[in-house]
Amino acid sequence: ASNIRNGAIRKKIAFFTHGCKLNYTETSTISRKIKHEGYSIVDFNTPADYYIINTCMVTEKAERKCRQTIKKAYKQNPEAKIIVIGCYSELKANELKEIPGVFLTFGNSDKFNIVNVISEKNDPKPDNANEFHSSYSAGDRTRSFLKIQDGCNYFCSYCTIPYVRGRSRNAPIAQLIETAKTIKAQGVKEIILTGINIGDYGKSSNENLHKLLMELANIDDIYFRISSIEPNLLTHEIIDLVKNNKQFSPHFHIPLQAGTDKILKRMNRKYSISFFRDKVSEIKKAIPDCFIGTDLIVGFPGETEDDYTETYNYLNQLELSDIHVFSFSSREMAKAYTMEPKVKGEIIKKRSDGIQLLAQKKHLSFIQSQLNKTKLCLFEKSAKNKYIYGLTDNYIKVVTNYKEGLENTHQMVQLTSIENNNEVFCKII
Ligand code: SF4
Structure with a gap:
């Protein structure tokens, strides 16, 4: 099975991200590194060995949502190790450690070290809060x-x-x-x-x-x-x-x-x-x-x-x-x-x-x-039912009838109408 590597069962790791685009970008990089080590990345809604939750604390509501996610992970697999990283963890690690299931917390300065912890290299060198960790998101090819x-x-x-x-x-x-x-x-x-x-x-x-x-x-x-x-x-x-x-x-x-x-x-x-x-x-x-x-x-x-x-x-x-x-x-x-x-x-x-x-x-x-204007549009990587969605260069979400080969391509489109649910229809020029 895909979960077995060199005769050993691969640990399953699930991620969840709260907050800003930077958090998503950084989660993506951490998950890529962990995958590279040979672990299996699974959906957050399934039982996993590790749940890694990247948190936000910009508002009280954001903090509450993070705590709910931790509880959800614990409910899914009480045996799992939950690792909380990111801003909430940076500021209130002690509060988080009180929550059942939380195994480790990492602030912003050392969160990239979780790769070492999970792969049991056990050398999570503390690094400097002012270090720059380069990151980019992948997965969605568009x-x-x-x-x-x-x-x-x-x-x-x-x-x-x-x-x-x-x-x-x-x-x-x-x-x-x-x-x-x-x-x-x-x-x-x-x-x-x-x-x-x-x-x-x-x-x-x-x-x-x-x-x-x-x-x-x-x-x-x-x-x-x-x-x-x-x-x-x-x-x-x-x-x-x-x-x-x-x-x-x-x-x-x-x-x-x-x-x-x-x-x-x-x-x-x-x-x-x-x-x-x-x-x-x-x-x-x-x-x-x-x-x-x-x-x-x-x-x-x-x-x-x-x-x-x-x-x-x-x-x-x-x-x-x-x-x-x-x-x-x-x-x-x-x-x-x-x-x-x-x-x-x-x-x-x-x-x-x-x-x-x-x-x-x-x-x-x-x-x-912008109606009737012609704009450059990047279509998403997949179609939904008979439609495909895209984003114009000037940030308007548009939809058109799906045609093979449109996925992940740039096309010139004309914005034709706004439908009841505010969907903007376009045609390819
Ligand atoms: S202090 Fe906060 S809101 Fe102000 S510029 Fe910096 S990140 Fe933005």
């Missing part, structure tokens, strides 16, 4: 996440990431170019550049993001997407490069977080609302069909009803394509933990609902503005 940067030096007052992931650091350009070529050789068509604060790329190699993008553009036949980038770090040069080089998707995610200067200041963000407005206008002027997404936190301590109204009106007049709304969650380590006055839960909920409705409106009107 697109892959490439980690270019880790950590953050910004210390926004609501955020614990600088405490759990350390300071900003990165892999040098030369190394990332090699990894990008390896990913391309596996048949991947698009690479999404990820990190914690990717605009800050270059801190440990004396390089910068624009330089990295220029070098990546020298690799033919592969497309790139820049994920979330801080507004103050999205330079004219980068916007220009995306405008002029078709290998870069016209898609930016620039986290705003608050719609008033008062709250931005309390959050310790590095720009004003007028700067952000100008940035959005600059992008739209350069690349009219560009998708611009943002993040917004509602219910930050001190946010009044007037602040909320101002935020709503401000967002309403911006040319945004989508808004991700987050409810403020008080995190012990973050500076905002002690900030007052706190906003009541039910008020946060109401404000969140209001912005979410606005987000839906913005998203729909962006899609409507």
